[in-house]
Amino acid sequence: MYLTKKQYERPVIQRVNVGLMNKYGTRTEYEPVTHIDGNAVADLITAYGSPVFVLSEKTIRATFRDANRAFKTRYPKVQFAWSYKTNYISAVCNVFHQEGSWAEVVSGFEYQKAINNGVPGANIIFNGPDKSEAELIFAINNGSLIHIDHLDELYLIKEIEPQLQKRARVAIRVNMDTGVYPAWDRFGFNYEGGQAQDAINKIMLNTNMDLVGLHCHIGTFMLTPSAYAVAATKMSELALNVKKKFKKTLEYIDMGGGFASRNTLKGSYIQGADAAPSFDQYAEAISTAILNAGFTEADLPLLILETGRALIDEAGFLLGSVISNKRLADGRRATIMNFGVNILFTSFWYDHKITPAQPFGQHNESTVLYGPLCMNIDVIRENISLPPLKKNDQVVVHTVGAYNMTQWMQFIALRPAVVLIDMNQKPHVIRNKETPASIQKEEEMPAYLKEFKI
Amino acid sequence: MSIKKNIAISESGFIFDPSTGNSFTTNPIGLEILQLIKEGREQNEIKKHITAGYHVDDNTFEKDFYDFISTLQQLKLTVENEKKND
Ligand SMILES: Cc1ncc(COP(=O)(O)O)c(C=O)c1O
Numbered sequence: 001m002y003l004t005k006k007q008y009e010r011p012v013i014q015r016v017n018v019g020l021m022n023k024y025g026t027r028t029e030y031e032p033v034t035h036i037d038g039n040a041v042a043d044l045i046t047a048y049g050s051p052v053f054v055l056s057e058k059t060i061r062a063t064f065r066d067a068n069r070a071f072k073t074r075y076p077k078v079q080f081a082w083s084y085k086t087n088y089i090s091a092v093c094n095v096f097h098q099e100g101s102w103a104e105v106v107s108g109f110e111y112q113k114a115i116n117n118g119v120p121g122a123n124i125i126f127n128g129p130d131k132s133e134a135e136l137i138f139a140i141n142n143g144s145l146i147h148i149d150h151l152d153e154l155y156l157i158k159e160i161e162p163q164l165q166k167r168a169r170v171a172i173r174v175n176m177d178t179g180v181y182p183a184w185d186r187f188g189f190n191y192e193g194g195q196a197q198d199a200i201n202k203i204m205l206n207t208n209m210d211l212v213g214l215h216c217h218i219g220t221f222m223l224t225p226s227a228y229a230v231a232a233t234k235m236s237e238l239a240l241n242v243k244k245k246f247k248k249t250l251e252y253i254d255m256g257g258g259f260a261s262r263n264t265l266k267g268s269y270i271q272g273a274d275a276a277p278s279f280d281q282y283a284e285a286i287s288t289a290i291l292n293a294g295f296t297e298a299d300l301p302l303l304i305l306e307t308g309r310a311l312i313d314e315a316g317f318l319l320g321s322v323i324s325n326k327r328l329a330d331g332r333r334a335t336i337m338n339f340g341v342n343i344l345f346t347s348f349w350y351d352h353k354i355t356p357a358q359p360f361g362q363h364n365e366s367t368v369l370y371g372p373l374c375m376n377i378d379v380i381r382e383n384i385s386l387p388p389l390k391k392n393d394q395v396v397v398h399t400v401g402a403y404n405m406t407q408w409m410q411f412i413a414l415r416p417a418v419v420l421i422d423m424n425q426k427p428h429v430i431r432n433k434e435t436p437a438s439i440q441k442e443e444e445m446p447a448y449l450k451e452f453k454i
Numbered sequence: 455m456s457i458k459k460n461i462a463i464s465e466s467g468f469i470f471d472p473s474t475g476n477s478f479t480t481n482p483i484g485l486e487i488l489q490l491i492k493e494g495r496e497q498n499e500i501k502k503h504i505t506a507g508y509h510v511d512d513n514t515f516e517k518d519f520y521d522f523i524s525t526l527q528q529l530k531l532t533v534e535n536e537k538k539n540d
Contacts, residue, residue, distance in 0.1 A: 008510040011484035011522040013469070015529060016477040182460035182472060223464060267477030268468050348475065 016267030033355045033396045038425035041319055041357035041394055049433055050394070051320035051339040053418040055401060057095055059315035061423070064099045067311060070279035074287035077302040081125050083257050084110040086308030086402045087316075091420055091430035093117050096311070104306040108135040111144075125254065125306070127173070127215070129153075129187065133160060140168040147171045147215045147254070149188055154202060161208040171213035171254065172199045176234050178218050178227040187217070191234050197241070204246050211248065214238055217256025217306065221265070221349075225277050225285040228255065232286045236293030239301060254304035255286055261313035263350040263399045272350070272399070279310070309402035316401025318344060319357070322393045323372060333367040335389055339397075340371015340378040343415060345407040346400060347380045354380070357394035360387035373412050405431070410439060455523070455532050457492045471531065478529060483508070487522060 034041055037056050044054060064080070071078040081104035082096035088110060093103065094117055103114035106128030114124050121142030129149040131139070136153075137160055139146060148154050148170055157168050173188030174196045189195040203211045218231045232255060239250045259282050264272035290303065320339040328334050341347055354369065366385055371378035380397075389395070408415055414434035419427045462470040467485045469478040480488065483504070490500045497519070504515055526532050 005506075006508050008508040008515075009481055009483055010518045011481065011487050013478050013480040013484050013488075013522065013525055013529065013531075016479055181462060265468075265470060265477065266475065267470075269479060270466060270468065 016269075031355060032357060032359050033398075034357055034359070036317055036396070037421040039421055039427055041396060044419065044427065045319055045321070045394060047427070048417045048419050048429065051318055051343065051416045052433075053343075053400070053405060053416060054317045054319060054427075055092065055312075055418065055420045055430075056315045056317075057420055057422050060092070060095050060312060060401075061099060063311050063314060064096065064101075067279040067283075067305075067307060068099070070283040071287065071303065071305065074283050075290065075303050076300060079252075079302055079304045080311075081123075081254075081304055081306050082311075083306045083308035084113060085406055086257075087312050087405050088113055089405055089418055089431050090117050091428070092312070092405075095420075102304075106130075108132060111135065111139060115142075125215075125304070127217075127306075136160060136168075137163050141165045143169065145169050145171060145212065147173050148199070148203075149173050151199070154199060157209060158206060164208060167208055167210045169212045170203060170209050171211070171215045171252075172196060172203070173215045173217070174235065174238065176216065176218070176231060178230040180219060180222060180224060180227040182219070184217065184219050188215070191238065196238060200238070200242060204242075204248070211242070211250065213250055213252035213254055213301070213304070215254040215256065215304075218258060220258045220309070221260045222258045223260050223275060223277065225281045228282055229285040229289045231255065232289035233293060236290050236295070240294060243299065249299050250301055252302035252304050253290065254306065257306040257308045257310075259307050259310035261309040261399060261402060263309075263313060263346070263352070266349060266351050268351070276310070312401035313399045314401065316399065316404065318397040318400045318404070320395055320397065322389045322391055322395070324391060325389065328368070333365055334370055335367045335386070336370045336372060337380060337395070338372055339416075340373045340380065340413075342371065342373055342378075342411045342413060343404065343408045344371070344380060344397065344400065345404055345409070346402070350399070351381060351384075352400065353398040354384060354386070355396050355398070356387055356389060357396050410434065414439070455491075455527075455534055456494065457488060457526075458531055458533050461531060463488055463492070469531070474530070476529075478531070484522065487519070488526075 036054050037058055044052060079102060081102035082093055084103060084105045097119060102123040102125060103119045104125045104127060105111045105114055107130060111126060121144045124144040125147060126139045126144050127147045133156060136157060141164060146168055174191050175185045175188045176191035177183055189199045203209050214235050216231055216235055218227055235253045239253060242248050242250055260276040262273040262276050318339060320337050323336040323338050326334040365388060366383055368382060369380040369384055371380055405418060417429055417433040418431040420430045421427050460472055467480045487500060490503060501515055505512055
């Protein structure tokens, strides 16, 4: 017995602090990245301004194909639906649609965007708790898949029956305990508590609704593939129950999004690229669970995936420039960049990899990276090792393709251009730089406020 | 006392508190203790478990355990007697 005991060490826990040395030391971060898909960073900035978002079409397609392969080699029926909120610039959506993705939308605005992009109604999944009566009528008549989030929505669909030209094709959003916290239980109907089964019963008794699938989205940036195995098992059980109870075969199980991208969660010792499971790991967990759940071959549901960040994060770069260097009162170095949390929302969550865009010597130093906003929260990196940058030097922020181009704020400054580099390395502007006029055009000036004397 | 429900604990000892955005790291034994607390084990059970698995006497561990717990409280990773049924 004695020999099997382990060496004791005092238990310690510490906040991952500003200034704490990364376990990997000051590795590679300052390795300059001078080109993106054959285009010099300096040229892109000259042509489109600084800051500017750049997306690599090559990386988007390669990432999508990798994910698609991981699932299709393990499961017979797979369909991706592009999560619009992750990045809904239309050109980006259409790259995914060209790859075969449906559209997954969570608002009337996003729904309209999918329609404008040319997505057939039957290939649009309408998610989320906020669907107006008019939006529901439109989407149902357009043949879209309605993922019901709550009972009020279920009853609303019942009430609008007179205005519907067809039966609503619906699924319910299911939430559940997958052993990962926080559980996202504010969306959909709970599995363990029986609400999901109740909602299913209600739908099955309704003549104007056709229950065609089940939906869940268990969280975002999920680092544990096993949570998906738990979720897929529970979803399969529900589907099999519907079959048993109502003799009804459901067409699909939609497992939502949530796969981790290759970003580094703030303060993590493990670099994102090392921490994120591969598509193969997620695919293995989900496919195995559904294939082993007890469906007959004919009843195997279509597997829908609404993967967002893991499909686009790596394809996105933000190019920017140094405004100034400072020494803080406590002696730390600080560098002010011309982009802040206004356009790099995800710096609240990630320690983004940032590299200089011009060659440097060996010497590097720890610095705080600030944005240009006149606010304390405008911190891009609390501590980063970079070569001694000077005014106007250029940097590349990596892995920014997800959520920044939708959650960005028009605060203090205007939003920059977004450029897509195509498969032949040719850049295209896919969203223009905002101008004062683009903001002003939405404002109105009451006549009595037009004039003043100072 | 128990660990706040929404705290994410990875197998590598990385801890993330989504309500504050703070992250923490712990050593393997700290991780083991955190998981035992999260499972709802009482202090005595945890002591038994650890002293059975490691070269450590009761008193030493008890002292270290208290120190660890007070650090958890200080880092706001704990809640007092959370209701079991929510
Ligand atoms: C319903 C739904 N599907 C898909 C996604 C995309 O998630 P992710 O970017 O984490 O893959 C989200 C994002 O929160 C979501 O709420």
